[in-house]
Amino acid sequence: MSDLYNESEQQAPRSGLVLLQALILGLFCLFAIRLWYLQIHRGEDYKIQALENQLRQESIPSPRGLIRDRNGDLLAVNEPAYALGIIREDCPDVDRLVHQIATWTGKDYFELKTLYNKNRKRVKPFEPLIIVPDLTFAQLAVVETNKLRWPGLEIQFRPRRLYRYGTLFAHVIGYVAEADEEDMGKRPELALGDYVGKQGIELMLEDRMRGAKGLTQYQVDVNGRRLKERVLKHPQAGHEISLSIDLGLQQLCMDWLSEEAGGVAVMDADTGQLWALATAPSYDSNDFSSGLSSKQWAKLRDNPLHPMQNRVIQSVYPPGSIFKHVVAGAGLHYDMLDPNETVFCSGSMKLGRRVFRCWKHWGHGKVDLNRALVESCDVYFYKLGKKLTVDRMSEFAHAVGFGHKTGIRLPHEKAGNIPTREWKLKRFGESWQGGDNLNMSIGQGFTLVTPLQVVRFFAGVINGGKLLKPLLLKDENPVVQSRIPLDDARLELLHKALIDTVEDRHGTCRRIRTKGVVVGGKTGTAQVVRLTDELKELKDDEIPYRFRDHAWMAATAEKDGKRFAIACLVEHGLHGGSGSGPIVKAVIDYLFNGKVTPKPEERKAKARAVRALSLKHKEKPRAN
C-alpha cells in the first residue's frame, strides 16, 4: 500500500502516446479508403448485385408424359399437388415454423425436423427445402390462409403422378418416387425433391417421359413474398407413351388372379407385343408417388407372397410338361425322333434300380409323338430324354430362348436356368446322372423358366418359328431375336399337337376350346416338393397350400389372321387344366369375342379359404 498514492509523477512515455495516435490515424485512413472503394467507387456494381439478390429463380416442374394403353385409355396422368417447403433465408425461426407445420399436418415434429436437418446442406438458403411433399386440400387451405404470417413458408405447386389403375399396372408401369443421391448423381438435371421413375416403364423410359423443367424468375420483398414474376424458360412436358397392354384384358387377368399368386402373359404372336402382363399379388403404384411410410414399406417387403415380385419376368419355375414341346423339338431337330414311331407306356419305366412313373398309373399304351404330347405321356419323354441326353436338350432349349433374358424393357428380369453337365458339377459337385435326363425331359428338376420365356416360345411355334422380343410399347416394331431351328413341317407337328390337346377327347386342355377360334394348348405341373407318400394319399384339397404344385398352361389361339400366345402360371394351383385353364379360356374369349368372363365366386371363395388356412401355418416364402 505504501506506494499506492505516492507514485512518482512520471509522465506516460511519449513514444507510446505517439504510437497510439498513429494507430488511430492508420485505422481511419485504412477504413476510409476501403469504404470509399466499396461504397462509392464500386457502389453501382454492388447495387446491381443487391438487386439480383432479390431476384430468385425457381424451376417449373414439367408434367411427366402420360401413359395410355393400346386403345388410348389413360393409365397414368398428372394431378396438381402441393408441397410445403421452408426457405431458410426468409425464416426467422425455423424451429417454430417446423412445430407449426407439424401442428397443421398432424405429422411428427421430430420426423420433420430430421428431414429438415438431413437436407439442410443440400439446399441453398434461398431455395425451398421441401418438408411435406404432399399436402391434402384441407391442409393446403389452412396453410394458405396463414402463409403471410409465416415468412419463409413456401407452397410449391408440382404435378404429382396419379395412376388410375394403381394395382393393375404396378409391375408394368412401376412407380415414381423422390430422387435419391444415386439418381441425382446419374442425372445432373435432377434436384432434391424431384420425382423419378424407380420401377417398370417409369424407370426404363425415364428420359423420354420426364420432359424438361422450365425456369421462372421472381423478385421478393422483405417477407419473401413474390412481387414480379417472369418465365425465362417454359417447361416441356414429357413424351406421351402408349403401352401395348390392353386395359380390359389386363383387368380381366388381374381379376382372375386376385386372391391368388401367379402371372399371366399374353403375346401377339406376330409382333411380340404383350397385350397383358399380369402378376399377382400386386401393390398400388400410387403409394409410392406420395411417399411411402416406413410402415407401408415394411408391410410390402415382409408380405410372404412378395407383392413386389413380377412373377412373369422375375419368378422362375420348373416348366413341367409344357417343356415337353421343347424336348420334342430337340428330338426333331437332331433327327433322333420319328414322329410316327410308337412307344409303349405301361405307366412306369425302370432306370437302373429306380422306377420312373407316368402320371397315368395304368399307362397310356402305345403312343406316338402326337399322342404323347396330347396326353402328356411321361414315359414317352423319359425314353426320348434318355436318348437325347442333357447336352442336346439344353442346347436346343438355349436355342429357343430358355436360360436367357428376353430383353423385355423392364428392370430386373431373370434368365431362368437350363442345366448342363458342367453346371451341375459346379453347382452341386455331382456329375450328371441318367435320372437327371429323365427328370429334365418332363420339365422337372433343375430347369427353371419364366412365364415370359414360355409365351415367347409358344408364339414362335405358331408364327413360323420367329422368337420375338417381348414388347411393351404400341409403336415398337417387331424384333426377331432368333428362330426356332425347325423347318415348317417339323414345327407344324408341334403346332398340331397343341391344337389336338385342346380338341381331342383325351386332351388335357379341352376346357379352353372356343368356337370359331383355333386354339392350342399344353398343361404343365411344376413340382414344388417331391410329395412324400403320406401326402400322396391326400386329396387335392387336403394338401397344404405350400406343398401344392404350380399349375402351368401355355396356349395359342388364332382366328382371322390374329394370333396370340398365352402363358399362365398359378402358384400352388395344383393342375394346369383346372388351375390355369379357366384363366386362359377367359383370355381367349376376351381376345376374340370381346367377352368378359368374371372370376366365379366359388373360385374366389376357395382361394380365400386356402389363403386363410395357409397363413395359419407360417409359410416360408420360396426364394426363387
Place this chain on the structure above:
Amino acid sequence: MPIDRRLLLYINWPLFGLAVILFLVGVLNLYSASGTRLEEGMNMAPFYHRQLLWGLMGMVGMVVFMLFDYRHLKTLAWPLFWTTVILLVAVFFMGKTIYGARRWLDLGFMNFQPSELAKIAILIVGARILSKEREPLNFIRLAYVLGVGLVLAGLIIKQPDLGSGLSILMILGGMTLFRGVTARVFKTCLFIIPCLLPLSWFFLHDYQKQRIMTFLDPTTDPLGAGYHIIQSEIAIGSGGFWGKGFLEGTQSQLRFLPERHTDFAVAVLGEEWGFVGTMALLTLFCVFLYQMVVIARDARGLFGSYLAAGVFFYFFWQILINTGMVLGLMPVVGIPLPFISYGGSATLVNFCLVGLVLNVSMRRFMFKQS
C-alpha cells in the same frame, strides 16, 4: 466517502458521451437488423430490447467503475488474475457447451464468459507490471510480461476461442509497445513474428484454416464460408453514398446477410446509411479512441496511463478486426464491434472499461495539491 466536486469536474465528458452515442447507434442498427418489419407477434426475439437492457446494466456498471479510486486495483491485480485463472479452469469441468465450444459458466440467471473477465484482468495486471518498468523492456522482462498473458490466453484458446485468446495477447502486446521496448527487442520481433506466422498454421482448427483460405478467395465457396464475405461486401457497397435509408436495406432485410445482428452489424449500417453513415461511425470511433490517448497522457501516475492504454488497445483491436472483416480486408473471425454488435456480456464489459478510463480521468487532480 464524500463526493469531491472536482471528481465530476474532471470527468472526460466527451468519452462518456461518445460511449453512449455509439451504444445508441448500435441499438438503432439492431432494430433494423432484426427484421422488425415482420408483422406483429412474428418478429425474432427482439434483440434491440435485450441490448437496451444490457446497455442500462452496462451504464450502471460504468458508474460503479467510477466510484472507487482506481489505484486500489493495483493491490487487487494479482488476486483478480488468479481468480480468472481458476474460473477459466472451472469452465473446462463445468462449463456449458454452446456451438461446440465450452466458454460459458452457468450462473443461473445468466451465462457468464470468464474470457470476458480475463480481458479486464490482463489490463490491470499488465498495467501493474508495466508501470513498474523503469526501462524499455529487454528480452527477459518482455518474456515475463508475455508469459503472464500466455497463461490466460492459452486457457482460452483451448476452449476453443481463438478470437478471445489472441485478443488477450494483443491487448498486452499493445500495452508493451506503449511502454516501449529496446531497439534490439524491437528489431528481433520484427524479424521473428513473420517467421512464426506460417508455423501457427499447424495450430489452427480446420474451420479456421478454411476461413483464411476463403478470405484469400471468397469465390471458392460462395455459398459456404465465402458467402458471409461476399454478401457483406454487397451490403456495404450497395449502400452507395447516401445509403438506402433506415430499415430499407434489402440485403439485411432479405436476410442475405448472415450474423447481421452480431459480427456483421456494420454491414447493415453501411447499407442503410451509406458512405456518409460509415464515415460518421468511423469518425466517432476515432474520436472515442483519441479521448483515451488524452486520458493516458494526462493521467497522474503511470498505472493510470497504462490502464488507459490497455483499454485503448482493447477497443482498438476489436474495431480493427471486426471492421476489417466486414469490409473484406480480413478473414472471418468472430469478434464483435464494441457497442454496435449485439452481445450481452460484451456490452457490459465495454461500459465497465469506459468507466475505468473515466475513473482514471476523474482522479488526475488528486496529486496536484502541493
